[in-house]
Amino acid sequence: MRKPCCAKQDTNKGAWSKQEDEKLVNYIRIHGEGCWRTLPQAAGLLRCGKSCRLRWINYLRPDLKRGNFTEDEEDLIIKLHALLGNRWSLIAGRLPGRTDNEVKNYWNSHLRRKLVNMGVDPDNHRLMTLNLLPRPHIPRNSDTGAAEILSGPQVPITGDDNIHPPANSRRDNDRVPDAESCLDESNQLPDLNLDLTISVSAAS
């Protein structure tokens, strides 16, 4: 059996100090990203590997953009959320230099409210005033979901990372129940542009 990832009683918690950041950055600069289990000890950090990974991915990675989200990025997040639901890592994968945590925080603090102010339900991306209209029943587990939409040739998403959700995703309550039907009825979001790319200028 493997060893546990860290000895919990010997690990720091809470905010990272500058020294800890430097140790982590220096170590990864030399050795690259790798085994998070052994990294803390090797780098001289009293942190759990999981904590190191999170710190690196969300804060220290050199390719992170940081700063305010552009309008293009906002639009893209909203569109991808309509398709994918709360799959933040997939959404962040479409936004160069952004992390899943950052996208998630931005959604919860800005975009959710913005949609509500526009009269759009942020959970299902429908106009809230139309919620009472009768809708044809669409089975939840119909397999014509976002993955197929996204993976189809008609959607020119750039990049080569895998955006396919697991075939039997471990959380099937985190996706918009019928995001595809929402898109079918894109007249409810008249400006929904499904060209899910982000311009070079916005990404740089």
Place this chain on the structure above:
DNA sequence: AAGGAGTCCAACCGCTATTAT
């Protein structure tokens, strides 16, 4: 100026899929 409410975001927690033994 004080302090309560609201907001933001870094970090932690707990879960599941994957992988190693």
Place this chain on the structure above:
DNA sequence: AATAATAGCGGTTGGACTCCT
């Protein structure tokens, strides 16, 4: 094949900060 650890994910929290009264 079974079992346990790791990696990675989304949800949640706590503290710092800002705004409002």
